[in-house]
Amino acid sequence: MKLKKNIALVAHDNRKSDLLEWVGWNWELLSQHNLICTGTTGRLVETCLQERLPDGKPKALSIRILKSGPLGGDQQLGSHIVDGLIDMIIFFWDPMEPQPHDVDVKALLRIAVLYNVLTACNRSTADFLISSPLLSGPYERILKDYSNYIDRNIPEGTGLTVTAVSGG
Numbered sequence: 001m002k003l004k005k006n007i008a009l010v011a012h013d014n015r016k017s018d019l020l021e022w023v024g025w026n027w028e029l030l031s032q033h034n035l036i037c038t039g040t041t042g043r044l045v046e047t048c049l050q051e052r053l054p055d056g057k058p059k060a061l062s063i064r065i066l067k068s069g070p071l072g073g074d075q076q077l078g079s080h081i082v083d084g085l086i087d088m089i090i091f092f093w094d095p096m097e098p099q100p101h102d103v104d105v106k107a108l109l110r111i112a113v114l115y116n117v118l119t120a121c122n123r124s125t126a127d128f129l130i131s132s133p134l135l136s137g138p139y140e141r142i143l144k145d146y147s148n149y150i151d152r153n154i155p156e157g158t159g160l161t162v163t164a165v166s167g168g
């Protein structure tokens with residue numbers, strides 16, 4: 001993990017105001033990192049940060065806006081995790097309302113655990129993550145070795161040939 005972190009920011013509609021308040025509180029620190037957001041969250045975060053940047057500095061902001069969550073944004077973010085492009089996720093998901101893309105949300109949270117990505121789903125955890133002394137230095141994220149799984153024997157007769165793929 002480099003000094004400049006790749007931080008994903010995502011919130012469901014009922015939690016967007018909480019996330020924006022948190023972003024507003026931490027704007028100075030956040031604007032020093034690369035931000036990756038799902039669609040609607042991203043547009044709101046961008047506006048929130050641009051309003052706070054000193055005049056003439058909006059270009060200093062590094063923010064990538066993916067598709068909206070229900071339109072595939074969570075899956076895009078999951079794919080970024082698999083590719084090693086995300087260091088931290090601040091994901092204020094809604095514990096009180098089902099989402100049309102609940103399966104995508106679950107998949108995103110699963111893949112974040114699998115790849116040992118820092119994940120905060122509430123404000124207290126987000127506060128602890130953003131104020132961690134580890135944030136301002138390089139950090140080696142330990143990845144579990146899944147080579148036994150990758151090299152597992154597939155029972156004969158499936159018609160499948162398992163070929164090792166570099167990097168798993």
Ligand SMILES: O=C(CO)COP(=O)(O)O
Nearest residue numbers: 038039040041068069070
């Ligand atoms: O639904 C989301 C995450 O599951 C967030 O999507 P939006 O940021 O597009 O609202």
